Amino acid sequence: MSLPLSNSRVALITYSGVPAITTDDRLLRDALVARGAEVDARPWDARVDWSSYHRLVLRSCWNFHHRPREFLLWVDEVTARHDGSLRNAPALVRWSVNKRYLQDLNAHGVAIVPTIWVSVGEGEEAPNLDALIAAQGWTGGAVVKPAISATAHETWRVATDDGASHQARFVALLAKSPSGVMVQPFIPEIQKDGEWSLIFLGGDFSHAVVKRPAVGDFRVQHDFGGTVERREPPAALIEDARAVLKAAARVTNTRVEEILYARVDGIVRNGGLLLMELEVIEPVLFFSHAPGAAARMAELIVSG
Numbered sequence: 001m002s003l004p005l006s007n008s009r010v011a012l013i014t015y016s017g018v019p020a021i022t023t024d025d026r027l028l029r030d031a032l033v034a035r036g037a038e039v040d041a042r043p044w045d046a047r048v049d050w051s052s053y054h055r056l057v058l059r060s061c062w063n064f065h066h067r068p069r070e071f072l073l074w075v076d077e078v079t080a081r082h083d084g085s086l087r088n089a090p091a092l093v094r095w096s097v098n099k100r101y102l103q104d105l106n107a108h109g110v111a112i113v114p115t116i117w118v119s120v121g122e123g124e125e126a127p128n129l130d131a132l133i134a135a136q137g138w139t140g141g142a143v144v145k146p147a148i149s150a151t152a153h154e155t156w157r158v159a160t161d162d163g164a165s166h167q168a169r170f171v172a173l174l175a176k177s178p179s180g181v182m183v184q185p186f187i188p189e190i191q192k193d194g195e196w197s198l199i200f201l202g203g204d205f206s207h208a209v210v211k212r213p214a215v216g217d218f219r220v221q222h223d224f225g226g227t228v229e230r231r232e233p234p235a236a237l238i239e240d241a242r243a244v245l246k247a248a249a250r251v252t253n254t255r256v257e258e259i260l261y262a263r264v265d266g267i268v269r270n271g272g273l274l275l276m277e278l279e280v281i282e283p284v285l286f287f288s289h290a291p292g293a294a295a296r297m298a299e300l301i302v303s304g
Helices: 025-034 068-081 090-097 101-107 129-136 163-175 188-193 235-252 293-303
Strands: 009-014 038-043 055-058 116-118 142-146 156-158 181-185 195-201 204-212 227-230 261-269 272-279
Touching: 009 025, 025 038, 025 293, 068 090, 090 101, 090 235, 101 235, 101 272, 116 129, 129 142, 129 163, 129 181, 142 163, 156 163, 163 181, 188 261, 195 235, 195 293, 204 235, 204 293, 235 261, 235 272
Parallel strands: 009 038, 009 055
Antiparallel strands: 116 181, 142 156, 142 181, 195 204, 195 261, 204 227, 261 272
16 A cells, blocks of 8 residues: 655664665655655664654665674564564565575575585584585685675685685684574686676666676675676576566565565676675665666655
């Protein structure tokens, strides 16, 4: 049922460390205001009367990976008290907090970056990192990251046969990561061709950018010197990304058109998309690179 524009209130969800709306999301705020909505920035981890808002739209809640249990409890709380207000939908959010969702997508036919999932129980010894990598035959080395992470937090590259110098760090990461750790092959296409981000709004393709790391790095985030440029992806790449959304919808019992926003991140290999991440909680949506995109999302929010 459409929200009455004259009295709709929208909270763009941030976090207490940086409670303000981001520069990119100001375009979304302005588009919502132009459609009659009252818009506030509200940290998820603050005391707020959530019942006063018609829509809670997750945006820059960039500390959820440090406090995943609390974040999921908050999702449960706002869902129980104000069902239907949270976007993206709670089922989709809960599922995507842990990057093990990649296993579900792979089981539904999505090509993902090969991944070793490592967890260590109480009293168990951490595996040898060099042995893990060697067993896979990854000649270009590997990348290590927590299964619950964001913005390349605790993510680093291990060169071939150099696992010994990273073993202590690997052991420490396993000890503080109850959800486990991911070990993936280093993807050389990122340094050569960049990483694609395809943005979908309401299940429809909106726009895409290519993110490139700084010279000598592999992390494409702005925090590490990465750059972004608007690009028009091949039709086949869009269809591969759309298939990712369809698989996610099946897994979470969600309709594709109900996914308010999604960012499909991956590289092109052999002409197809190799998925790195499906971002449906707090991705930058690069509104400043795509005139009209913020307005389309605002329309979905006030009419959804």
